[in-house]
Amino acid sequence: MDPVAVTSLRWIPLLPLLGALVNGLAGKAIQRRVGEGAVAAIAVAPVAAAFAVSLAVFARLLALDPSRRVLLDVVWRWLDVGALRVDVALLADPLSTTLLLVVTGIGGLIHVYATAYMRGDDAYWRFFAYLNLFTFAMLVLVLADNLLLMFVGWEGVGFCSWALIGFWWREPVNTTAGNKAFIVNRVGDAGFVLGVFALFWALDAAGHGTVAFREIQRHAASLDGAVLWGVPVATLVTLLLFVGATGKSAQFPLHVWLPDAMQGPTPVSALIHAATMVTAGVYMIARLHFLYAMAPATLAVVAGIGAATALGAATIALVQDDIKRVLAYSTVSQLGYMFLALGVGAWTAGVFHLVTHAFFKACLFLGAGSVIHALHHEQDMRGMGDLHAKLPVTFWTFLMAALALGGTPLTAGFFSKDEILWHAWSSPYGGTLLWGVGVAGAALTACYVCRQVLLVFFGESRADPHHGEPVRESPAAMTGPLVILAAGALLVGFLGVPDGLGGANPFAAWLDAVFASEHIDAAHAAEAAHDVRLEWALMAVSVAMATGGAGVAYLIYQARALSADAVAGIAGGAPYRLLVHKYWLDEVYWATIGRGVRWLARAGAWFDARVLDGVVDGSALVMRAIARLESRFDARVVDGFVNALADATWALGGRLRRLQTGNVNAYLYVVVGAVALVLIARIF
């Protein structure tokens, strides 16, 4: 079945690119002459237009038969080298369209929010140029029909992430955080590239060299049984690509950059480091689910890493004091849930959680930004408190999103998270352990988000009393997106109400065209034998655990029945210190990789200075000695020989010259004498 050829898809990434170009090239002048409003309009309009086109694409797909829901826009032939043929081609199927709506929709809301949040910044234009450029790169990533083009977007978002984390570059800590994000991502990207190479290599060996997703899917079966470097190709490729996903999506052990990325402006945190870019790894695996389905070993790794990250990051989030860092670790944790879902073969559940998470986490970040804005860039939760009456809109929207994150029944987060937990339990790749870790993570999630709400919005105000200006609610451009996102956080869950709860699950039906053919058979069987009562029971357990978690937070921070210090002091404070220091992972990285690289550099410098320079200098000395010898030989022997020859010739010539008298008679005497001599010799 061929995809429907269209030419409209290219406008979706092109419009934000246009905005980025205009603001990037002329934004400074526009901001100075016309004002920030013009810059904002130039930035927001293309994203809004892209959203409109995306909606049109969505409608177009809906109108098609479910089995034919693929739009393809081939822009141009990019590479044609040997067996490698790559088009710049954009692909819209239900999966990429889902992401498309998230990126342009939520991205658009965040753009609107940022127009108010960034007001007064000297580099207003630069911010929006980057933000639009990011949107462009993300859309390329999502729409790419092949791995290479996806990699272009993949690197593009990485660059924009770097540029926006270090946006306020006058503070060295910001640029350092940006560099950290970039370098850690580089590690993952290396895995991604190697994965693409290995995949192309293996497919080429099987006679189907290609990097286009649809072609890979068609020929994936030819990889069955193929072995590369002693590992099944499917396992090797998927593991390498997963390394890329751990970098981009901040999974253990490459998650360390995301919390530091919070140095960027808050809209950036919401857009790039919560809703869109960090989900790229999840999207990539969902895109290549047919490969992952062929590699059970990789799935186990994905699920294990996902579960470990979900739990580990949640524990760290418990003890963070920076309002954005709590959310950053929460994001890491929630991404872990998505990978847990992918790892047990529940592709739909993973993507569904991606969508719901984009809503509630963007809302939380923007809410946090609103608080920070109102408190004049105070980010420490110990300096907040009692804000629920002063910032009513922010409070209510933040609360709704927090409820969704905590997994309160009937909110978006509840449906998507319990879908994941159910699959973690029932999938043949899942198990009690994965489920247990997931539920424990859910309890901790409820605990830290409850703590955050209580610390920020309740209790007594701990704001600096010397701050003269009163705390005021943010302008409509900021609260508007908050309200929409909060509504989404409450409602999008109903798109994917699982069958067990009597929902039709239109979301799963929508994605079925992408995932149906590759459903893991056993999982399908488990789906068929869906034990509704069991599902209800599991849900009850997780809700109970979450309630418990939230209850603990309530006891500590609101009812004061438990002292926070007492809890921190459990077991001599060792667990608390472990969490505050984020499992010492940064320190471990510094001690091993950082030091290692430095030591390597120093060793290299020493080697260079002593050994290499020594060899070079030594050989130069030897050459000089040889040259001196040679010059002496040249002067004495060679020149001597030549000069001697010349002298001898000169002397001989001097002698012979005397014979040449010029006197004809003399010559004749010689002639006659010679003839006479010959005659005499003849006669005797």
Add this chain to the structure above:
Amino acid sequence: MPGVPLQHVLLVGLVLFALGLYTVLTRRNAIGILMGIELLLNAANVNYVAFARYSGAPTDGQIFAIFVVMLAAAEAAVGLAIVLGIYRNFESIDVDATHALRH
């Protein structure tokens, strides 16, 4: 030609040759040298004719003699032209004066 033996005729040739050689070796006048050369050639001619007379094929030697006479005429013409050139350059036909190429 009875009565005159070959040896006598060859003697005449020898005397002529010796005179010519003496002239060539001692004269410093270029024209004198040319005249000496003329004597040398004609000494050879006498020998040719004599040997022709006393050998079985009289015409061969005579033809050679005629060739030599012709050659001598040509040689004299070229030689006199050279002498004229020397005179124009050196204002002299003394062969000792014409050593401009010595160094």
